[in-house]
Amino acid sequence: MKSRILIIGACGQIGTELTMALSKRFGKDKIVASDIREGNEMMMKSAHFELLDATDLEAVEDIVFRYKVDTVYLMAAMLSAIAERFPAKAWDLNMNSLFHILNLAKDKKVKKVFWPSSIAVFGETTPAQNTPQTTVMEPSTVYGISKQTGERWCEYYHTKYGVDVRSIRYPGLISYTTEPGGGTTDYAVDIYHRALKHGQYRCFLKEGTVLPMMYMDDAIKATIAIMDAPIDAIKIRSSYNLAAVSYAPEDVTTSIQKHIPEFEITYEPDFRQSIADTWPQSIDDSEARNDWGWSHSFGLEEITKTMLDNLRDRYTE
Ligand SMILES: NC(=O)c1ccc[n+]([C@@H]2O[C@H](COP(=O)([O-])OP(=O)(O)OC[C@H]3O[C@@H](n4cnc5c(N)ncnc54)[C@H](O)[C@@H]3O)[C@@H](O)[C@H]2O)c1
Secondary structure: OOOEEEEEOOOOHHHHHHHHHHHHHHOHHHEEEEEOOOOOHHHHHOOEEEEOOOOOHHHHHHHHHHOOEEEEEEOOOOOHHHHOOOHHHHHHHHHHHHHHHHHHHHOOOOOEEEOOEEHHHOOOOOOOOOEOOOOOOOOOOHHHHHHHHHHHHHHHHHHHHOOEEEOEEEOEEEOOOOOOOOOOOOHHHHHHHHHHHOOEEEEOOOOOOOEEEEEHHHHHHHHHHHHHOOHHHOOOOOOEEOOOEEEOHHHHHHHHHOOOOOOEEEEOOOHHHHHHOOOOOOEOOHHHHHHHOOOOOOOHHHHHHHHHHHHHHHHOO
16 A cells, blocks of 8 residues: 655755655655645645644544555654743644654554654753763753653653654754744854855854754754664664764854855844753764664764855855
């Protein structure tokens, strides 16, 4: 029987690129992209598309049934900075969308689930350097609390009901195809747009704020790799630490100045600084490397070159 892959939240920063990557690999007919809004043209052309509210169980179930979906990538969520403004709405979206999919998997209506967690599961009391897979986790943001709770439920559904759910704690993700969705690491994308457009950037995080980051192609590679891995290789059913590079705003500035020497940065930290201050600076991802062969390709210099090369046309007449 022909089965399909459903991406929920397909129009976001990750969903857009994930949809296109899965479509390239499995063919357009095999992929069903969904979101509460329409996405960019390239993504919309690469898959079936359905408007779908991830909190509406009946609507989710209907699409799963109609398209014979056996695998779900649940990317819809409210991200860290926005969630602080709308705590109840963030909790509702981030938790209920997950329960719907876990319950469909428990009832054997879908076979395999990907659900992303985040470095936001860690908090001020977590060791900030080389943060271990298993450690103190006391997140202090609505978003972090929702991700940590989600991780516990994923593990629970796997242990109690045999649900094949797989998860990664993404660091801050850098990409040029779509705008970032309102997270604390958004500066690391915005800075390239501003560098090309205005030659300067006012950063909402202060100098010295080191955070774990990753180029989108690496994140997509990891997402597909963990879903491809044999079931026995997945030993962690909460969520895997995942890392590539760690840097602060001044490091991005220096790497941009190699291409745009006149580029300048100023610092005006806002409420997002207090979120960043509770997050790790670097992550120990040895379990992901050992269990399912994860390795990253992009360092900061490659990220900067790729971002500038791909965005330049947008800002030059
Ligand atoms: N981007 C990052 O740096 C990052 C880092 C760590 C974890 N994550 C996680 O990865 C996932 C995807 O992140 P992203 O950056 O692509 O986010 P995003 O905000 O760019 O995209 C989320 C998408 O979900 C959609 N959405 C919102 N409410 C919905 C609903 N009720 N029903 C259906 N769709 C809805 C939005 O329209 C949007 O297109 C999230 O779970 C996020 O927490 C992202």
